[in-house]
Amino acid sequence: MRTEQPKMIYLKDYQVPDYLIDETHLTFELFDDHTLVHAQLVMRRNPAAGSGLPPLVLDGQQLELLSLALDDRALSAGDYQLDDSHLTVQPSTASFVIDSSVRIHPESNTALEGLYKSSGMFCTQCEAEGFRKITYYLDRPDVMSKFTTTLSAAQHDYPVLLSNGNPIASGSEGDGRHWATWEDPFMKPAYLFALVAGDLWCVEDSFTTMNQRDVALRIYVEPENIDKCQHAMDSLKKSMKWDEEVYGREYDLDIFMIVAVNDFNMGAMENKGLNIFNSSCVLAKAETATDAAHQRVEAVVAHEYFHNWSGNRVTCRDWFQLSLKEGFTVFRDAEFSADMHSRTVKRIEDVAYLRTHQFAEDAGPMAHPVRPDAFMEISNFYTLTVYEKGSEVVRMIRTLVGAEGFRKGSDLYFGRHDGQAVTCDDFIRAMEEANGIDLTQFKRWYSQAGTPRLEVSESYDAAANSYRLQFRQSCPATPEQAQKQPFVIPVELALLDAQGMELPLQLVGEDTAVQGARVVQVTEAEQAFTFINLAEKPLPSLLRGFSAPIKLSFPYSRDQLMFLMQHDSDGFNRWEAGQQLSVQVLQDLIGQHQRGEALVLDQRLVDACRTLLADDSLDQAMVAEMLSLPGEAYLTEISSVADVEAIHAAREFARKQLSQALFDLLWQRYQSNREVSRTSAYVAEAEHFARRSLQNIALSYLMLSGKAEVLAACLEQFEDADNMTERLAALAVLVNSPFEVEKAAALTSFAEFFKDNPLVMDQWFSVQAACALPGALQRVEQLMQHPAFTLKNPNKVRALIGAFAGQNLQGFHQADGSGYRFLADQVITLNALNPQIASRLLAPLTRWGKYGPARQAQMKCELQRILASGELSSDVYEVVSKSLAG
Ligand code: TRP
Ligand code: ZN
Numbered sequence: 001m002r003t004e005q006p007k008m009i010y011l012k013d014y015q016v017p018d019y020l021i022d023e024t025h026l027t028f029e030l031f032d033d034h035t036l037v038h039a040q041l042v043m044r045r046n047p048a049a050g051s052g053l054p055p056l057v058l059d060g061q062q063l064e065l066l067s068l069a070l071d072d073r074a075l076s077a078g079d080y081q082l083d084d085s086h087l088t089v090q091p092s093t094a095s096f097v098i099d100s101s102v103r104i105h106p107e108s109n110t111a112l113e114g115l116y117k118s119s120g121m122f123c124t125q126c127e128a129e130g131f132r133k134i135t136y137y138l139d140r141p142d143v144m145s146k147f148t149t150t151l152s153a154a155q156h157d158y159p160v161l162l163s164n165g166n167p168i169a170s171g172s173e174g175d176g177r178h179w180a181t182w183e184d185p186f187m188k189p190a191y192l193f194a195l196v197a198g199d200l201w202c203v204e205d206s207f208t209t210m211n212q213r214d215v216a217l218r219i220y221v222e223p224e225n226i227d228k229c230q231h232a233m234d235s236l237k238k239s240m241k242w243d244e245e246v247y248g249r250e251y252d253l254d255i256f257m258i259v260a261v262n263d264f265n266m267g268a269m270e271n272k273g274l275n276i277f278n279s280s281c282v283l284a285k286a287e288t289a290t291d292a293a294h295q296r297v298e299a300v301v302a303h304e305y306f307h308n309w310s311g312n313r314v315t316c317r318d319w320f321q322l323s324l325k326e327g328f329t330v331f332r333d334a335e336f337s338a339d340m341h342s343r344t345v346k347r348i349e350d351v352a353y354l355r356t357h358q359f360a361e362d363a364g365p366m367a368h369p370v371r372p373d374a375f376m377e378i379s380n381f382y383t384l385t386v387y388e389k390g391s392e393v394v395r396m397i398r399t400l401v402g403a404e405g406f407r408k409g410s411d412l413y414f415g416r417h418d419g420q421a422v423t424c425d426d427f428i429r430a431m432e433e434a435n436g437i438d439l440t441q442f443k444r445w446y447s448q449a450g451t452p453r454l455e456v457s458e459s460y461d462a463a464a465n466s467y468r469l470q471f472r473q474s475c476p477a478t479p480e481q482a483q484k485q486p487f488v489i490p491v492e493l494a495l496l497d498a499q500g501m502e503l504p505l506q507l508v509g510e511d512t513a514v515q516g517a518r519v520v521q522v523t524e525a526e527q528a529f530t531f532i533n534l535a536e537k538p539l540p541s542l543l544r545g546f547s548a549p550i551k552l553s554f555p556y557s558r559d560q561l562m563f564l565m566q567h568d569s570d571g572f573n574r575w576e577a578g579q580q581l582s583v584q585v586l587q588d589l590i591g592q593h594q595r596g597e598a599l600v601l602d603q604r605l606v607d608a609c610r611t612l613l614a615d616d617s618l619d620q621a622m623v624a625e626m627l628s629l630p631g632e633a634y635l636t637e638i639s640s641v642a643d644v645e646a647i648h649a650a651r652e653f654a655r656k657q658l659s660q661a662l663f664d665l666l667w668q669r670y671q672s673n674r675e676v677s678r679t680s681a682y683v684a685e686a687e688h689f690a691r692r693s694l695q696n697i698a699l700s701y702l703m704l705s706g707k708a709e710v711l712a713a714c715l716e717q718f719e720d721a722d723n724m725t726e727r728l729a730a731l732a733v734l735v736n737s738p739f740e741v742e743k744a745a746a747l748t749s750f751a752e753f754f755k756d757n758p759l760v761m762d763q764w765f766s767v768q769a770a771c772a773l774p775g776a777l778q779r780v781e782q783l784m785q786h787p788a789f790t791l792k793n794p795n796k797v798r799a800l801i802g803a804f805a806g807q808n809l810q811g812f813h814q815a816d817g818s819g820y821r822f823l824a825d826q827v828i829t830l831n832a833l834n835p836q837i838a839s840r841l842l843a844p845l846t847r848w849g850k851y852g853p854a855r856q857a858q859m860k861c862e863l864q865r866i867l868a869s870g871e872l873s874s875d876v877y878e879v880v881s882k883s884l885a886g
Helices: 223-228 230-247 291-306 319-340 343-362 384-417 424-435 558-567 571-594 603-614 620-627 632-637 644-661 663-679 686-705 708-720 724-735 740-754 758-769 776-783 794-807 818-833 835-841 853-867 874-885
Strands: 019-030 035-045 056-059 064-070 080-082 086-089 095-104 114-118 121-125 145-154 160-163 166-172 177-188 195-198 201-208 214-221 255-261 274-278 453-461 466-474 489-496 518-522 526-531 539-541 551-553
Touching (some): 064 086, 121 255, 145 160, 160 177, 195 274, 201 223, 201 230, 214 223, 214 230, 230 255, 230 319, 230 384, 255 291, 274 291, 291 319, 291 686, 319 343, 319 384, 343 384, 343 632, 384 489, 384 518, 466 489, 539 558, 558 571, 558 603, 571 603, 571 620, 571 632, 571 644, 603 620, 603 644, 603 663, 620 686, 632 644, 644 663, 644 686, 663 686, 686 724, 708 724, 708 740, 724 740, 724 758, 758 776, 776 794, 776 818, 794 818, 794 835, 818 853, 835 874
Parallel strands (some): 019 145, 214 255, 453 551
Antiparallel strands (some): 019 035, 035 095, 056 086, 080 086, 121 195, 145 177, 160 195, 166 177, 201 214, 453 466, 489 518, 489 539
8 A cells, every 4th residue: 555645657768777787696595484585686786777886775665674794794783774665775886696585374365466365376477566575676678687486385275386397396395395396488578477386287298399499388277277277288389389370470489378366357478488367367178157158268378479579588678668569469369360260250349348438538637648758656657558458559660561561561470579678669660661651640640549530531523533532530638649640540341342342442542553442641631542443433431440549430320331231242341331330320229218208210221130130141240230229338338428318228129129130130149049059069269159148139139029938048048058158148148037936946046057157147246237137236235245255356346346347338337337436446446455446346437427427426526435445556546537537
């Protein structure tokens, strides 16, 4: 907890470190009621930092200093200064060795940062600034060191002792304790340090690299989970192969380990050679994990593995550069997933997520550039902007230079900066030099926050056979940035004829036409492109594949959108046309609801959905994506003032109408898909994901009919499915239905059957927390009393409280403010237990700007109450104070 107001840290104040740490020798003696950490640091003055011998200031928090020595000379209290977060020593030579011993308390660490215990095992989480809670150190990513780690613990309770790199020695101490020493030959910053001690089993495999080196692969889990590792292992091998083929990157140690832990603040962590994972991102088998969970495991395993190059071999100079590794690595894992499954479906999912959540962040009080220029608490900057928008920025670079140019740039980047801690500018420079281009203006994507808007209008000159597209870009003000300079916006587009065929594209001044799509770069506030030799007025297909993270508007008619839905040769834009049509239709209904009129659904939406459902040749995942209307959170994001009740009423009305009008088609699709599921084994691959997703969305529509045969089908699926995807979807449909008896029975039997599987119980909590039927808050409060719930486990907090506040917009935004009060209470409690989780949980309250005056006042009042609740962590303080200032 802070004792004074946290300070802002600025990128412009960056200075190279005064000292370097060539070698780090750590010894951990792990006990049940404390841990002793001895650190020997072989240090020297940084030649790049100037002359003289300034004081050495080591970071350290919540450490009990037991002894300190400089070059073997014991120091006493007068020889150093100690405060809350630093240890200051005056060296007298340019090279020296510091020895420190500290006592720490992992057994009572609920913040899950530094060294802590989870389900009886010891583990670490050091990114971003957690290593300073383990020992005194220069805890910054541009200080890289060679680590040797020895751990000792009671052999019976902790038979497995792991750290980064290779095992080089081990033995027993005779008193029931044993030890192991690990050596990591690669220089790394402290945030990549890891250790694990526990009673774990492992699944083993191996991978032969492109240079015929054998790498041992091990996934460590609690014994009862040993049957849920195969999918993660398969994903790991696919990732290793993919990074060799697509980026030419080979793995570099003899062993690669993954450890699954139950209590973890985020998804996973890329510690060198010893990735530590939230168990939710490792464990998966058909009976207990959904299709979505299988895909998440594959993506996170890939993400952390890819960090070995984009993050570890080439790391960040400072934490303002976080997107250097995160944006790039998200881009890499997204492309991997696209190659493993359906490229179009992956893009649709990612864009829907970005537009709903990152756009909201970019429009709120915590808006910041992809490379922030100031922060109070770095943990608050592991954001959708740094990760997802950062990935979009890398994607735009690839769009601008092409796949081959991008590979040349990444080869130059990895080759030139291997073993270094670098900046986003270094990444850009490699891309520029490898391709002979200038990205100066493009770099505004790294420094300007906010979502750019691009208004497009058209004019066709029949006499000249020319077609002009006029672009106007603007970007709303964000905190600290009133004015924005124009971005470089790559717009991939095609022009379609009346049959939907792509017309040849020839810009005025060009000699020849290009067949198919092309990319134009909008670089000015206003800019026009004129296409010639067009005998008829074309229909534009704009921003294909979502070629830039912007809000594009073009005055399409609904008939044009219906045409694009069927004929656009770009799959992403077919979906996008359907989304725009749905948004227009839903906005009509929202307006009708607000004016107190009877709701009337535009039949064109029904017709469009009917056409999709009737066509057996379409990708079922695409049909499912199109049938899922834009979510309430997205409809909120695109409203200037979100009307919670009207949005909900409009969407539910549209769903009911669709369900009635399309009942027969939905019922046929449901039955034939369920029949395939019933008669074949579960497979975690794209076409099977697709079949189940259409089956499950069909079921959710069908159930709105209230018909007995649908209820029977739903119960059959719930009881007989051999996989969690179908079982959970049926449960969710029941939970949202009015069949109280069946609902209660299903919830009870599910919990009884899965009570010992915490990840499945998370799903059980989430399904109920997200249910918009009246009484949501009371149900959530009751569920908090359930024996499987605890505030100490982040997965549980996310599953119940996070799902309620983030997905149940009806329940959370109850007009009496009870949802806000509840969330603030939980944040206040969690602030003391786990500041990172408390701060993340707060996000829905920071979105007050989207709502009408009454809700705004209530939300701000709760933020005020958090602020006044006592000593706040820097994490919570930063988010609350910025939200109230906005
Ligand atoms: N680097 C991790 C990733 O791959 C992020 C991460 C894991 C993290 N655990 C954390 C960040 C704890 C902050 C705090 O995305
Ligand atoms: Zn990452």
